Amino acid sequence: MDLNPFRLDIDDLINEFAEGNMTLLAEMKKLWLFRKFSCIFEAKPNTKLGFFMQSLYAHCLGYMTSTASISHRLGGLYCLYCLHETQPFKPPFRIYFCIRELKRLKELVIDAKKENIRGVPLLVSSMLERNLFLYGAIDLKEGSVEERVNELTDIQNARIQHANKKLFADTEIERYMHMDMGKELEVDSLKKVSKDYSMAKELAIKGAEKVVDTQDVNHIAKDRQLIGDVISKTIEDWNLQKEMFYKKTGINELEMLENQSLEQQNSDDSDDGFGDELLQQLLSS
Template sequence: MDLSPFKQDIDDLIHEFSEGESLELAAMKKVWLSRKFSYIYEARPSANLAFFMQSLYAHAIGHMVCDASLSHRLGGLYCLYCLHETQPFKPPFRIYLSLGKLMKLKDLVVEAKDKDIKVVAAVVKRMLEKNMFLFGSVEMIEGSVAETLNQLTELQNARVQVAYEKLFSDGKIDDFLHLDLGTEFDVAEMNKLSTEYAQAKKGAIEGASKVVDVQNIKHISIDKQLMSHEVEKIAENWNVQKEAFYRQTGLTQELTDPEQEQMEEQDHDDFDELEQLLLES
């Protein structure tokens, strides 16, 4: 999928905005409307829409965190905001933002605050309130969005594992999830006892038939499914259900490395720092 024309459009939009050394969102909206920039979605692909949107977002973020002028970087932020708000998708695609880019965004807010550009804090605060961002630890490298999305999937699976560990460890639910009914009930021993019982029952009824009429109870001695076989079936079905659960949730029976929890804590710390900064604005 060649996205270079879309990226060039974003480059031209931000260049026109920064050419006049504009700093306000209103100026970006004027440029956006004059170029009818929302039509960028008219040529969108019919498939891989997540890849398409994250590519646009990543390109705008690249402008936002580069070493260019403040006007240029603000153009990247405003473009990112407008791309999210004008997208035609329901529900809207959220903006993936790595921890490194989150810190760059925080620095941009601080710089804008020092220059008394109040709209920047207002825009970022609105983006946070509307839950536009999807925070993570993987860097979105330009030109390798597909690879990054795969890394995000792996990261999400790891986070599910952390949630699994916190939810199920050292509890009754964990005992049930890992329960092996075949071992718990000792099917082999039960099969031995059931067979011996069936044989004893049959022998007793045959012996009694020589003395009394056992016609009414003779059906008891007819061989049926042994109880141990029924338990074995239940155990097999239980194992099938467990495997289905693991497949559907992406969980495994192995717990994850506690380093994942540290990554989660760092994520929240950086987010809280930015949130506090915005509250002070």
């Protein structure tokens, strides 16, 4: 996947923003619309969409965390925001952030305040409150975008498992999902009863042949499909459907991932706390 054309488009946009000494989000939006920049998504690939979006985000973050002019850095932030807001993906891809980038974001807010550039703290506050960021450990300086995407995939998979656990925990559907239908219906006992009944039915009809015409009911004795066998087939179908459901959702792995889910929940809580702490620092700077 050749991402250079996309990066060059972002370069042109941010450079034009900086060359005009622009510093406001409204100015970036005006430039964005003038250049019809949302058309960048029309050339998106058919696969690896997460890799595609994180690559665009990372390029903007490179400007935002650079030592270039305040216009270049703000251009990176504004372009990052506009990419997130105009992306066609549902749900939208969140922005991967490492600790170094968060520190640089705080410094950008401080510098913007010194330059009396309004709106920057409000924008960053809104992005944090809307939880647009995913906090991770991999720094672009130390790892590739692909590593970022792999880490995000692991995070999302763990969150899906955690969500499934919450969704089905202590609910009626969980009981049915893990139910052993054979035990619930006492199928072994039922099969024995149905077999005994079938034998008794056959003996009764044969015995009746001696005294009455049983031609119209002989087919009943010949019907060898026992109710116990029907129930057994139903249970087999149930188990097959349940197994297919497990494969699609991974719910049968929840117990194996319980500790991972708990760790991820703690990590999520830490992320939220970190975001809140950062927000307080940004607003108080």
